[in-house]
Amino acid sequence: MNLSIDVNILQMSSEKREKLKDRIVCEIPLTIVVNENKLITLQCSPDKLEYLAIGFLLSEGFIKEETKIKYLNLNKSDWHIKIGLEENFPDIKNSLLKKAVGSGCGKAVTFNQSVYIQELTPLKIQVKYSWEKISNLMEELQKRSLTFKNTGGVHSCALCSQERIEVFSEDIGRHNAMDKVFGECFIKGISTQDKAILTSGRISSEILIKAARRKVSIIASRSAPTDLAVSLAEKLNLTLIGFVRGHRMNIYTHNYRIT
Amino acid sequence: MNLSIDVNILQMSSEKREKLKDRIVCEIPLTIVVNENKLITLQCSPDKLEYLAIGFLLSEGFIKEETKIKYLNLNKSDWHIKIGLEENFPDIKNSLLKKAVGSGCGKAVTFNQSVYIQELTPLKIQVKYSWEKISNLMEELQKRSLTFKNTGGVHSCALCSQERIEVFSEDIGRHNAMDKVFGECFIKGISTQDKAILTSGRISSEILIKAARRKVSIIASRSAPTDLAVSLAEKLNLTLIGFVRGHRMNIYTHNYRIT
Known part of the structure; x- marks a missing residue:
């Protein structure tokens, strides 16, 4: 089934009123x-x-x-x-x-x-990514997010190896997008421990815990983290990166994994 | 309690690595x-x-x-x-x-x-807003969203009369931001039926139903709607407006309320 459909809208602006088709996301x-x-x-x-x-x-x-x-x-x-x-x-x-x-x-x-939270123990994974790699993968994530380009109504998420995006999903919910990625990994037997997870959405405690549960030690977002996500990442030895935009990023915790 | 706090980060870019303070949102x-x-x-x-x-x-x-x-x-x-x-x-x-x-x-x-959904019946409210008013109120919403400006980590929501923003909230969740607005109206006895509700977040079916329950007949967002929200708005006689940006907006349903 398609992730988006066309609907009729009235677009209003200072210049004109116009009947148009607009593509919106399905729910x-x-x-x-x-x-x-x-x-x-x-x-x-x-x-x-x-x-x-x-x-x-x-x-x-x-x-x-x-x-x-x-x-x-x-x-x-x-x-x-x-x-x-x-x-x-x-x-x-x-x-x-x-x-x-x-x-x-x-x-x-x-x-x-x-x-x-007591079930989760600090990750011992020593995987490292260069910051250029994270930056390029985020660019790739945006390029792949065609539904977002067409509708502005979805989040995207990707599990990435050093080389490329291995698993990619879009969904109207940022939580769902990440669950789809981890569900696909589980069913196909794709290891998550040696990879990084990238998301278009904000990193709240819930999102961080999803990554920690699947033992992904690097999580990066185009967007903002919360303080609770940052303190959990600190405690669980995850590298949390926010605001990956163009060639800049903010590393909030355990920056030793980013070279 | 503050909605945001400062944390230490490492900012990496092609030019430099820099230790900075960054303001993030509390959860x-x-x-x-x-x-x-x-x-x-x-x-x-x-x-x-x-x-x-x-x-x-x-x-x-x-x-x-x-x-x-x-x-x-x-x-x-x-x-x-x-x-x-x-x-x-x-x-x-x-x-x-x-x-x-x-x-x-x-x-x-x-x-x-x-x-x-069966509990909800089509709204019979005949309130009308000019598109310039909606556009100005959205601009005002953005101006008031100081936590967003500082952190990029929250959504904002406002109940608006023809004149101004009457009730305003920010929250890390767009649902919470709207619940805060309606909770404040309930406690203070502020009528919602003659007003419009504005949100920074996407309009999914859940968000639309919140507005419909409080009998708000105009809902506008800076962002995208889903198809289910649009079809519910159609059915419940709500005016749904998306992508209110600058002096342009997309009206998805019941545009007769926007003059």
């Missing part, structure tokens, strides 16, 4: 059903929905590296995705209610009190 | 407790938290115009806000689990299947 409600239990509905862009569902379960800690997926069936007529997991799924209601609703997506964790 | 986890039951934790900017909590409850349909608030106590040491409602609070767990997690905040409704 659908994806309901994730795990072992016959309805888990949640995500408002998202209608592509890579299998990756999104798996990425969401990974980010929320519902599935782990060793989890076996028995089936994964997407029904596009009612936007339901059914996932079968071999193990008993934890008490969904209670699991879900332990989560916080985040500034950007509702998938955050209450790390002020929850077990989540 | 805190606000836990909302209603009638002694923990409802949810929101990641947000640390101001107007009473407004945020009430606005959230309004947006989610937990409280209505006539609901009496017995107490509202914010504890800044653990970021808990306790709210007492006169009526019996509905079964929180079940209410919450009926909601969807949205692209931008997790406070969306599954209007593909839920009662939410």
Whole structure:
């Protein structure tokens, strides 16, 4: 399904009133059903929905590296995705209610009190990237973001090796875009530990925790971080880079990984 | 509490490596407790938290115009806000689990299947704004967004009369910024029906539904809408305006309200 469609608009300006076609981004409600239990509905862009569902379960800690997926069936007529997991799924209601609703997506964790943050240990990964490489990869991310170019309505996210963008996603939600990337890595068996993750969106604590969970030690954004993301990155030994624009960037934590 | 703080960064560019101070936005986890039951934790900017909590409850349909608030106590040491409602609070767990997690905040409704969208009826409000007024108010919104100017890390939202911005908020989440505005209106008894709401953020279905619930018939953004927001606006008789920039804007639905 297309990520965007044309609609009729009236464009007004000091010079004129004009009837035009305008391209806008599509939004659908994806309901994730795990072992016959309805888990949640995500408002998202209608592509890579299998990756999104798996990425969401990974980010929320519902599935782990060793989890076996028995089936994964997407029904596009009612936007339901059914996932079968071999193990008993934890008490969904209670699991879900332990989560916080985040500034950007509702998938955050209450790390002020929850077990989540305690689960995460400082990363020991020694991967290094040159700043020119980060800068070039961000330029590449922007070039690939065609839906953004056409609509201005999506975020983009990419997992990058030293050489290139390895996995790329767009979504109306910056959280979803990242979940799609990590979901695709999980399904295809692509290692995340030796790579950097780039996003067009702001880096809040929730976004940082997603990266930390997948053991990605460098996270870079075109946009701003929050203080909580920065202090978590400091603690978890992640390199957090913001405002990567043109040939300039701000490194907030652990700059030894950027040469 | 301040919405932003200074941190030490390393700024890298083709010309130099420089240690600088950079101002970044603050993020805190606000836990909302209603009638002694923990409802949810929101990641947000640390101001107007009473407004945020009430606005959230309004947006989610937990409280209505006539609901009496017995107490509202914010504890800044653990970021808990306790709210007492006169009526019996509905079964929180079940209410919450009926909601969807949205692209931008997790406070969306599954209007593909839920009662939410059926609750909303087309607005009959005949308020009109000139396009110059919308354009000027958006300029004013940007001028007021000092935290954005300093950090690039927040969204802003404003409820506007024909004359001026009446209520203004900033938050790391665009949903929170809007909830703060509507919460303040509720507590201060400011009417929303005769006004327009302006936001710096994208207009997804969730954002549109927030406006529709408060019977605001004109919603304008500097940014893009989604197709679902546009079709809901069409159905609910809301005027949806996007890309208000300089002296130009795109009117997606019900342009008769813009003169």
